Amino acid sequence: MRDPDNIQEMKQILEAALLTSPQALALDDLLKLFAGRMERPTLRMLLDELKTDWQDRTLELVQVATGYRFQAKPEYSEYLARLNPERQPKYSRAVMETLAIIAYRQPVTRGDIEQIRGVAVNPNVIRQLQERDWIDVVGQREVPGRPSLYATTKHFLDDLNLRSLAELPPFEVFAQAEIPLE
Template identity: 35%
Template sequence: MELSQIIPHIEALIFASDKPLVNTELVELLNNAMGFIEDRATIEQVDAAINGIQEKYAAEFYAFELKQSGGGWQFLTKKEYHKTVAQLNGDKFLKRLSIAALETLAIIAYKQPITKSEIESIRGVNCDYAVQKLLEKDLIIITGRNEEAVGKPLIYGTSKSFMDYFGINSTDDLPKISEVLMEELVQATMVNHGAVEEIMVNETTEEPTEESIIESVENADVVLAVTTEGEIVEDKQIKEKEDDTSES
């Protein structure tokens, strides 16, 4: 079967589907639609067709693109048009998760499978309301019970809707914790014993590791940060260090 025959059918299937479609599903649907013919579509042909469709809609004059999101392929509006499309859905589209819900969701995403008591031990506060809201929004699901824990508490994990909501294909696409830490600290300037040490990531210096950044922060006497207005402000109180020689 020629790719030119397959591509329009794949586009129609993905466009009409109410859920993301994976390549194996597309092969089955294509062959069912074509009937009992000798020249059947193969997974290799569908892979090639998907690549062609992605390249086609990557052109700037299309307002949407083919993306792998929520576990399969979907046609999604390009980010440049999100505000335009938001007008069609009103406040519902623009509603955002609260800080408490986001913190709870992040813990579940990175630590799953996890119980509510484990979430609360990390956050330090009760999370009943946040968990309930996340369940209502179908961003998390109950995956079972911890049979080994006292009371056999429920175990939580992220749902397929979670991946779709954040535009990722799997939890493997989540940013690594070390990457987040480096992004937060990369512009910090630390003063240690009167010497200024800048943490910078560029083409001419070796990229710092998560451990080296944390160690530098912990050992710094003063941590200075640059605000968005360009003002240098003290980000930490001066840390007092013990001086054994002065005490003796």
């Protein structure tokens, strides 16, 4: 039986949970591991220590919008991509422009997007972003017709390794980026 009062044991418990979780774990989830016997500041200190412990290894502990997760360091992505040799599809320019407008101007309506882009938005573009769980309807604008308001999701932030929208790159860089579908 593990001794959850020992600092090293607590770090190992956190490490095991983070390494085996299929998604990022929020601070509240990580606190559950210790059944109310740990405070947030202690947990944050242990996570910082874990991050330091792993800095010379192939994985890194990162904080994203939904919590903390381990992921391979970027320098290994070329090699890991060989395990899944199919060419990953890329988003079209229309999809990237639409996503950029939503990310930087949210919440926005389809009409807002069309006004900014200067062309009609293909319904498949919105559907594709919703299926990817990068955008969602967050309400309706209080005007005739009550058009849907779109905003990005936490999943979007997680996929881009961001903690918040404030970490987004400049609009021009984002709009020209090639982000894989999978």
